Amino acid sequence: MTAVLNAYPHHALADDYLYKLGVQALLDGDVTGARALFARYATDYPHRSQAAEALFWLARSEQLLGNGARAQRLYGDLAAGYLQTGLADDGYVEHEYIRRGEDAGVVQAGVQALERAAAAIEKPLVGYDAIAREHVLLLVPSDRVIDVRSYNLVDHLEEAYGRLAQFTGGAPANGARVELVVDPSATALTPGRPTRVPPGLIGPPPAWRQWFEALALAFVTDPAIAPVTNALSGLGGGAARFLSVQLADTLYEEMGEMNVGAANLQAYLRDVNTTKNAAAAALNQHVQSKATAEKIDPNIGLGMVWNVSERLAPIPGELVDWTPLKGLFPAARAIPATVAQQAETLEQKSALVAYWLNTGLGADQTAVLRSWGLPFSPEDLAKIKAAVEAANAPAAPPVAEEPKAG
Numbered sequence: 001m002t003a004v005l006n007a008y009p010h011h012a013l014a015d016d017y018l019y020k021l022g023v024q025a026l027l028d029g030d031v032t033g034a035r036a037l038f039a040r041y042a043t044d045y046p047h048r049s050q051a052a053e054a055l056f057w058l059a060r061s062e063q064l065l066g067n068g069a070r071a072q073r074l075y076g077d078l079a080a081g082y083l084q085t086g087l088a089d090d091g092y093v094e095h096e097y098i099r100r101g102e103d104a105g106v107v108q109a110g111v112q113a114l115e116r117a118a119a120a121i122e123k124p125l126v127g128y129d130a131i132a133r134e135h136v137l138l139l140v141p142s143d144r145v146i147d148v149r150s151y152n153l154v155d156h157l158e159e160a161y162g163r164l165a166q167f168t169g170g171a172p173a174n175g176a177r178v179e180l181v182v183d184p185s186a187t188a189l190t191p192g193r194p195t196r197v198p199p200g201l202i203g204p205p206p207a208w209r210q211w212f213e214a215l216a217l218a219f220v221t222d223p224a225i226a227p228v229t230n231a232l233s234g235l236g237g238g239a240a241r242f243l244s245v246q247l248a249d250t251l252y253e254e255m256g257e258m259n260v261g262a263a264n265l266q267a268y269l270r271d272v273n274t275t276k277n278a279a280a281a282a283l284n285q286h287v288q289s290k291a292t293a294e295k296i297d298p299n300i301g302l303g304m305v306w307n308v309s310e311r312l313a314p315i316p317g318e319l320v321d322w323t324p325l326k327g328l329f330p331a332a333r334a335i336p337a338t339v340a341q342q343a344e345t346l347e348q349k350s351a352l353v354a355y356w357l358n359t360g361l362g363a364d365q366t367a368v369l370r371s372w373g374l375p376f377s378p379e380d381l382a383k384i385k386a387a388v389e390a391a392n393a394p395a396a397p398p399v400a401e402e403p404k405a406g
Contacts, residue, residue, distance in 0.1 A: 015045040019054055026057065035061035052082040056091065 022037035038058035045051060059074035078091030 009044070015041060015048040015050065018045070019050045022054065022057060026061070031061050031064050035065065052078060052087045055082070056087050059091070 018037060018041050022034050022041065025031075025034035025037055035058060038054045038061060041048075041051070041054035042058055045054075055074060055078045059071045059078060062068075062074060063071035072095055075091045075095035078087060079095055080091075082091070
């Protein structure tokens, strides 16, 4: 790729090659080389499709190399220069962490919160590494992260816990060797000899699900993390329970995907993707027809389609459990329009759309959706919901033929 890039710097794929080279350098541990490649991208291709990502990784490379002031400036450039991307918020948050000198302290506070959460339920937290620590950075309060618009906090928490679930044996953490044991009889993750998951088992034992939820609940109520959780409770209460359910789901699914046999895993993913794709197709068709009829930007809708569809079928064969959302938004049908209008990202908006798919729309909600360029009516949502439910419905058993007379 390097030869092609140097020979044809104006080729349509040149920026893609450059970005991939930078990512590969990071994966290889060559942070200095990655910095040079991402800096070249930022200079030569500031308007190409991966410019925001390249700028983020350039800033992160500077941060890893100890150049905090330079990283802070680059994160600020990302937040200000790429407002239409999902990375603008990340740039802002990272910029604020460095500005307030919280970089190292925030990571340590988050790691200690994880350790306290494990101790609180009297179960060992088997391992985490620098990657998990990096994601813990996103979990500690800042003036941006804890406000009502930051529905993405759930995603940050899920991602951090998902990282913790990736230690399947011999993963180094703090210089030690760590094993994450798969034991169908265990009620926790315990050090020791790995055991095989019985053939045919999809996901880890049910007891793990309970442990994951206990750990997650202990974490989101930890003193270092509680300000974030409590800020979300301004939406109507139940935030700690909601977050712990979300985190437990993520952990359970992560562990299940790693530990089932290859054939079972493929079947599991096929079920998930079939359901997601059916839901996405129903939404996609609707958004495209509306875009054509009302001359709105279909890309806005298409991004939301996938985000909504991801929330519609978290477990194969089940409709989404709306109870946690109802805990956050307890009013019968509604989230106040003023709150909804503060939703900035596709993830935030799609969470509300997913909620309304279940609860129905009032005039205020319809007005908000129209302001987003998504003119869904109550009738539209009823049709979409019906299509999603049909996609999730179990197949009907074959009907036995009537015996022929004579």
